[in-house]
Amino acid sequence: MSIAEEDFKAALARWASGVTVVTAAHDGVLHGMTASSFTSVSLSPPLISICLDRGTRTLPLIESSGHFAVNVLGAEQAAVSNHFASSRTESDRLGGQTFSMGTLGCPLLAGALAHLQCKVFAIYPGGDHVIVLGEVATSQLGEGDPLLYFNGAYRALRAP
Numbered sequence: 001m002s003i004a005e006e007d008f009k010a011a012l013a014r015w016a017s018g019v020t021v022v023t024a025a026h027d028g029v030l031h032g033m034t035a036s037s038f039t040s041v042s043l044s045p046p047l048i049s050i051c052l053d054r055g056t057r058t059l060p061l062i063e064s065s066g067h068f069a070v071n072v073l074g075a076e077q078a079a080v081s082n083h084f085a086s087s088r089t090e091s092d093r094l095g096g097q098t099f100s101m102g103t104l105g106c107p108l109l110a111g112a113l114a115h116l117q118c119k120v121f122a123i124y125p126g127g128d129h130v131i132v133l134g135e136v137a138t139s140q141l142g143e144g145d146p147l148l149y150f151n152g153a154y155r156a157l158r159a160p
């Protein structure tokens with residue numbers, strides 16, 4: 001017995017998450033994509049995971065370079081999330097964005113709540129996605145509230 005796709009999606013939409021932009025670079029090509037599948041995995045070694053669709057343009061850059069950065073978006077960065085998720089901006093994702101280059105060669109977006117620079121630790125198959133484990137080499141912190149995503153829309157923190 002297999003769950004219907006719409007039921008699966010509807011259940012997953014009930015899971016609230018933060019929003020990140022995963023960035024990578026290889027051979028002078030800079031790119032990044034919005035990803036909410038970020039999670040912490042291990043303290044020792046310090047591992048995080050992201051799940052990427054096998055068809056994304058970001059994945060081959062991560063595989064080739066062996067590095068990526070996770071930019072945790074702040075509450076004011078919904079437009080940044082949309083930019084890095086849009087097919088209209090695929091060929092020039094970093095164009096018009098303010099960023100610096102991290103020590104591992106990945107773009108670090110201005111205004112992010114945190115940057116985690118990662119070395120690829122392992123890549124596992126996960127259906128039509130892959131599960132990328134990253135060993136965090138260094139982190140930088142920003143300030144502010146997080147951008148949240150729930151039930152197909154951006155949300156803000158609210159005290160219970």
Ligand SMILES: Cc1cc2nc3c(=O)[nH]c(=O)nc-3n(C[C@H](O)[C@H](O)[C@H](O)COP(=O)(O)O)c2cc1C
Pocket residue numbers: 019032033034035036037038051052053055056057058059081082084085086087090149
């Ligand atoms: C809030 C949000 C979260 C997303 N999370 C993921 C994710 O975790 N993994 C993924 O593969 N795509 C995710 N996407 C879709 C990608 O950002 C989108 O397909 C993007 O265009 C891929 O870029 P690329 O193919 O140029 O690398 C998300 C989109 C949005 C708006």
